[in-house]
Amino acid sequence: MNTAASSESASLSSEPGPQLLVSICTYNERENLPPLVESIHEHAPDAHILVVDDGSPDGTGELADQLAESDPRFRVLHRAGKQGLGTAILAAVNYAIEHHYDQWLNLDADFSHHPKYIPAIRAAMGHADVVIGSRYVPGGGTVDWGFKRRAMSWAINTYARTLLRLPVRDTSGSYRCYRLDRLRELDFSLFKARGYAVLEELLYRCRRIGCRFAEVPIVFEDRRYGQSKINYGEVFAALRVIASLSLESLTSKRVTKASVSEAEGVS
Numbered sequence: 242m243n244t245a246a247s248s249e250s251a252s253l254s255s256e257p258g259p260q261l262l263v264s265i266c267t268y269n270e271r272e273n274l275p276p277l278v279e280s281i282h283e284h285a286p287d288a289h290i291l292v293v294d295d296g297s298p299d300g301t302g303e304l305a306d307q308l309a310e311s312d313p314r315f316r317v318l319h320r321a322g323k324q325g326l327g328t329a330i331l332a333a334v335n336y337a338i339e340h341h342y343d344q345w346l347n348l349d350a351d352f353s354h355h356p357k358y359i360p361a362i363r364a365a366m367g368h369a370d371v372v373i374g375s376r377y378v379p380g381g382g383t384v385d386w387g388f389k390r391r392a393m394s395w396a397i398n399t400y401a402r403t404l405l406r407l408p409v410r411d412t413s414g415s416y417r418c419y420r421l422d423r424l425r426e427l428d429f430s431l432f433k434a435r436g437y438a439v440l441e442e443l444l445y446r447c448r449r450i451g452c453r454f455a456e457v458p459i460v461f462e463d464r465r466y467g468q469s470k471i472n473y474g475e476v477f478a479a480l481r482v483i484a485s486l487s488l489e490s491l492t493s494k495r496v497t498k499a500s501v502s503e504a505e506g507v508s
Contacts, residue, residue: 259366264345266330278308284360374416374456374457375414376460398411405444414446433492437475
């Protein structure tokens with residue numbers, strides 16, 4: 242893996258307040274990346290940005306390297322080949338933890354998660370450990386979704402919320418901010434998911450350690466350029482992982498590092 246061209250001495254900003262890392266997981270997002278980065282810095286000028294690129298054939302990774310050369314707030318993590326969103330998100334959170342950031346926010350690379358919501362999400366972090374940019378609270382929503390897509394989203398959110406006892410409405414969206422001192426408690430070697438179910442698993446494990454949750458309304462819009470990468474295989478894999486985590490919850494299996502006690506009885 243290669244990290245950004247910027248020096249480690251610039252990894253922590255002198256700006257006041259919690260140091261935020263915004264991660265963008267990319268595969269063939271060359272058209273979206275420059276305007277997205279510009280918009281992120283418009284709404285969060287103090288934030289650092291990490292691009293996790295899976296060897297995009299369209300040159301997204303190379304473009305990210307060029308952006309990093311001219312901006313000390315920019316980081317790039319190159320991965321060999323298309324490994325999927327789930328492992329990319331895990332790579333991003335591990336990077337955030339290893340580089341001592343205070344908060345980590347993830348959003349999609351295609352503008353379906355508009356950066357204009359970042360200030361509201363950051364404000365909500367004042368009273369929460371995990372803040373979700375939510376489609377399913379008052380003020381949130383989706384644009385141009387057909388009945389089939391709405392029904393599938395409703396079903397998987399209801400399924401995950403019920404089986405994993407999650408106290409949030411939007412369990413499957415990846416537009417979220419986390420307090421990293423809480424995520425540092427988790428043992429990431431215990432994660433089961435490698436695909437999209439990582440999103441539900443993160444919430445499940447955060448609930449197990451007693452995290453406080455909040456949701457901020459967002460409107461989800463379909464991507465501006467490129468093609469969606471989700472498929473039915475990912476959906477069925479997510480259903481299996483969620484079922485497995487539900488059974489695990491019944492046994493109160495450890496979710497924290499061995500040196501950290503099990504959330505003071507939270508199960």
